[in-house]
Amino acid sequence: MLFNSIDFAIFLPIVFVLYWFVVNKNLKLQNLLIVIASYVFYGWWDWRFLSLILFSTIIDYLVGRRLKTENNKKNRLILLWVSILVNLGFLGFFKYYNFFLDNFVSAFSFFGTEINANSLNIILPVGISFYTFQTLSYTIDVYKRRLEPTKDFVAFSAFVSFFPQLVAGPIERATHLLPQFYKKRQFDYYKAVDGMRQILWGLFKKVVIADNCAEFANQIFNNSADYSGSTLVLGALFFTFQIYGDFSGYSDIAIGTSRLFGFDLMQNFNFPYFSRDIAEFWRRWHISLSTWFRDYLYIPLGGSRGGTLMKVRNTFIIFIVSGFWHGANWTFVVWGTLNAIYFLPLLLTKSNRSNLNVVAQGKILPTLKEFALMGITFVLTVFAWIFFRAENINHAFQYIAGIFTHPESFLAISVYWKYKTILVLLSIFMLIEWVGREGQFAIAHLGEKWKPAFRYAAYYLIIIAIFWFGGKEQQFIYFQF
């Protein structure tokens, strides 16, 4: 079920009413309702994949229970590996089987040995990378004794399958989300209103920004050989905003929806395109994944504790794995590597934590230096996105080469005029994001001090913009990851 569909518009109020009016007296029933609703939500795509979630849930629940009573170090480690192998086994099979097989066959073929191996026609279960990482966080935290394993199977199932963030995050830590299922939820008016506001902004980002940008980005990337350099730059720019609007829009809707049910999810995006360096960008982009890799991969590998060489190695590992997490294609690996290369100078000069605060905090405009730094970081990010979006490495290089052909096209106003509506929308969008960059999301504090009529008018205008400027409905990009 897509967040921007009629199905979800009907589904959400039904679950909301049942949750707060029918089963509100009983916490167990509330959790059970969340499990049922989540399974309906997920099964709407393909009910067959519900078995995967259920199986993961049972395995991790049982592993957690055994870890509670098991004190033998070796046995505990075996239990942990059972969970890791089961979860990553599913992920590996559904997401990476064909990739590894094809590369294996190509490698042998390179050395003159032909191998006959047939690729399987595997459908990737929606959001498998997200819930796999979420359940893994539970087992690892229980293993590390950072979290008491749960006895409550229903609460645990609800934690694994919680529908607002099931298919595209934020990837919640068990230590943060699971305890919320144990506590009685009280309806909080301000939290719910804030949630509605975040849903509205998420829809705007998805429907107006991402879907419109997607149409142009797809057109330009799919026919990149036919376009001049300036259009190719615009194509990369459109994809940059498409992926941001799409993914952060989804996260906003997920967080907003959770608030309606009395839950707090972690912030997943924090205005990443206003970052002054690439380290700051990664502290603001897909925060739940970056911190997951930091906590469960980077730190166990030694983090930044060792010598320079170790730090460099760990940085490359985390970025390459992060790239690979996004999909079974070398383009993602190159994208990850490129980000590691961007990160390296900051790491080596120990300046990777120099921009921790909000840019131009309390000011209307940034300084010239801040503006230049944001511009450079943005250009680097846009360049990396070309690899992320390209069909394959060759395509990415052809695309980049195409940018530098016909440089005179950069002066042709007609090129930009063709995309005037979306360019105006993007400018307005970035302006709103800039003004609201100190909040959790851009319109979190919109019109706080205004009269209600003006505040409501602003919300209505956003809704009208969604109706009028909404692009052709597109699948959320991150579902495929």
Add this chain to the structure above:
Amino acid sequence: MKRFIKKTLFFPFGLIILYGIIYFCYNTYLNNKFSNQNAVFIWGDSQAYYGIDVKELSNKLEKKVYTSAIPGAGIYDFLLFTEQVPENSEVIVSVSKLVQIRRKENDFNRTGLSFWALKKMYNEDYSINEIYSIIKLNIKPKRNISETSELFAYSDSMEIGLPISHFEDYYREVPTFLEQKQDLYLIGIKNLIRKNCKVSFLELPYHSKLVNIESKSLIKKETDVFKYKIGKLFNNFKMDTISLNNNKNVFKDLSHLNSVGAKDLSNKLGTKMLVDEGTILYTAQ
């Protein structure tokens, strides 16, 4: 909780009011040419869109001529057009057979929101789903009127645009919705009569290959009866023919005129309209 539910339920009312105001203002701005009292307004589908040279017709009639013709125009678009034209104006309606027999889901249906038109369609057994999909297409106002036309460049020979089989499919059997569409067409025409408009009907020509298919089809009888029904709505209804110049190729493809054909047709149509009285169905050949 009560406060939240109350506000959530009341929220859409404000939205509807504000949306209605903005929609009305923007729509009026986009289509303000409809307020011109002393102009000629054209409605039709792609045949009229490409087949009438608005400038030529305007010069001939010495009046402003506006066209609301649009490729794929459907019955909903026609109903909306009849609502928008001012009272006592002069109107040219292209009675396209393809508008009548085109599959409902292929109709353009995108010229604005009108509850009157939607209600009429609902009364004529358009399903809720069909109505809903029309509403969805019209959430944003659109300019439905223009004083220029887009003509196909002249070429010595006709291109085969859509293959002949496409039209054979269309004419194979009488569509179940034909009468439904024709009834709605009549409702629109009655609306023009109520507004005291001077209506001229225009049947644009098809290439002889298409005429052949049509003449063998059962649909021909239905569309002829329909013309008769239109005639019955008027006191002084006549039929006339416009013969296009045969010296040059006038067709772009099987169903559309090229710029030479459009200019010739518009010139001759204008000449006739200047002298003719009453309601006339012009059939161009």
